[in-house]
Amino acid sequence: MTRVTEWVSGLGHVVNEKIARLGFAARFFVMLLVYSGQSFRRFPLTIREIYFSGVLSLLIILVSGLFVGLVLGLQGYETLQRYGSADALGVLVALSLTRELGPVVAALLFASRAGSSVTAEIGLMKATEQLTAMDMMAVNPMARVVAPRFWGGVISMPLLAAMFSAMGVFGGYLIGVVFIGVDDGAFWSQMQSSVDFRQDIINGVIKSFVFGVAVSLIAVFEGYDSTPTAEGVSRAITRTVVTSALAILALDFVLTSFMFRGL
Amino acid sequence: MNRKLLDLWVGFFVAFGIAALLFLALKVGNLSSANFSETYALQAKFDNIGGLKVRAPVKSAGVAVGRVGEIRFDPQTYEAVVTINVDARYHFPKDTFASILTSGLLGEQYVGLDVGGDEKLLQAGDVIAKTQSAVVLEKLISQFLFSKASDGPDKK
Numbered sequence: 001m002t003r004v005t006e007w008v009s010g011l012g013h014v015v016n017e018k019i020a021r022l023g024f025a026a027r028f029f030v031m032l033l034v035y036s037g038q039s040f041r042r043f044p045l046t047i048r049e050i051y052f053s054g055v056l057s058l059l060i061i062l063v064s065g066l067f068v069g070l071v072l073g074l075q076g077y078e079t080l081q082r083y084g085s086a087d088a089l090g091v092l093v094a095l096s097l098t099r100e101l102g103p104v105v106a107a108l109l110f111a112s113r114a115g116s117s118v119t120a121e122i123g124l125m126k127a128t129e130q131l132t133a134m135d136m137m138a139v140n141p142m143a144r145v146v147a148p149r150f151w152g153g154v155i156s157m158p159l160l161a162a163m164f165s166a167m168g169v170f171g172g173y174l175i176g177v178v179f180i181g182v183d184d185g186a187f188w189s190q191m192q193s194s195v196d197f198r199q200d201i202i203n204g205v206i207k208s209f210v211f212g213v214a215v216s217l218i219a220v221f222e223g224y225d226s227t228p229t230a231e232g233v234s235r236a237i238t239r240t241v242v243t244s245a246l247a248i249l250a251l252d253f254v255l256t257s258f259m260f261r262g263l
Numbered sequence: 264m265n266r267k268l269l270d271l272w273v274g275f276f277v278a279f280g281i282a283a284l285l286f287l288a289l290k291v292g293n294l295s296s297a298n299f300s301e302t303y304a305l306q307a308k309f310d311n312i313g314g315l316k317v318r319a320p321v322k323s324a325g326v327a328v329g330r331v332g333e334i335r336f337d338p339q340t341y342e343a344v345v346t347i348n349v350d351a352r353y354h355f356p357k358d359t360f361a362s363i364l365t366s367g368l369l370g371e372q373y374v375g376l377d378v379g380g381d382e383k384l385l386q387a388g389d390v391i392a393k394t395q396s397a398v399v400l401e402k403l404i405s406q407f408l409f410s411k412a413s414d415g416p417d418k419k
Contacts, residue, residue, distance in 0.1 A: 050273045159279075159283070
């Protein structure tokens with residue numbers, strides 16, 4: 001009997017803790033937005049963060065975009081040529097990249113490349129009591145440390161996703177047209193007639209923006225909320241990557257069901 | 264790293280990102296072509312629209328001149344009412360013939376406009392009087408089979 005009550009109270013404790021953490025995350029987000037204005041007055045701070053999360057992610061994003069495009073080109077051609085419609089290869093590559101793969105894969109890479117380092121940085125600043133020291137000197141750590149990292153991620157993410165898609169289309173072109181020999185004109189013209197600017201490209205940008213907000217928020221929050229020990233920081237980094245990946249995929253489903261309803 | 268080099272890299276990054284977006288918009292998407300800025304609406308009633316979808320192209324002589332704006336069902340006449348938005352540069356005679364066609368064997372369906380010889384032109388909001396419904400493959404096959412069955416024994 002006591003084991004059952006213990007188990008139930010333990011479960012209740014865990015649930016309570018999770019909900020309290022969610023509440024803190026919501027409060028944290030509002031605080032972040034409130035102090036953003038203050039941090040924008042020193043915009044070079046944000047530019048520095050765009051450099052660290054955006055520019056330094058360029059290599060991994062461009063290379064994986066190229067490879068995803070190459071694979072799509074090969075696999076797509078393999079299937080399409082069975083139905084005698086290899087000319088539609090451009091459509092397949094461009095639609096799957098702009099609608100889904102571009103935003104989602106770029107966001108997953110971004111979460112593991114830039115999100116984790118942001119969490120590590122803020123977590124270590126907390127562990128070495130730099131955040132407390134800032135507070136002592138009347139420098140708000142929200143405005144000085146957290147907000148620039150958040151906005152740096154939000155600004156970088158749509159740009160990185162667009163580069164990923166563009167690179168992927170180029171990869172598909174390389175495989176389809178240059179190596180296999182799909183007709184050059186058909187590749188581009190069929191792509192242009194089926195890819196809609198508003199429906200496909202703008203929706204992809206909206207998706208990547210939402211993912212950017214989600215990943216950056218999770219990264220800065222996990223860092224800020226981490227237990228200030230070596231172990232706590234490493235756990236926070238793991239949580240950032242796992243939670244970001246889950247959030248990206250879940251949000252992608254929700255956004256897709258809003259954006260493409262049987263069209 | 265000094266401020267200037269940082270700004271340079273970030274500027275390069277942002278410019279490259281915007282270039283990628285432009286590439287997607289102009290080269291991959293259809294922002295440059297088939298963008299009808301000013302349109303006027305015409306209506307056409309069909310017995311059966313087959314698989315016609317909203318935003319399907321409207322073509323005359325094979326050239327895209329507009330897009331399907333809205334498809335609804337008219338409960339009075341039991342017909343499908345298709346609103347098509349035609350580019351304001353093009354005007355068609357009153358006796359234009361609208362039909363639902365398929366591009367290729369399995370392609371998407373579109374509205375084809377065959378121009379008549381009337382002097383008067385269709386104005387915004389007018390209804391195209393002469394229409395032809397989509398060809399439904401099942402009906403065609405069953406018609407073919409029925410005609411085969413009815414004249415089959417005589418020929419043998």
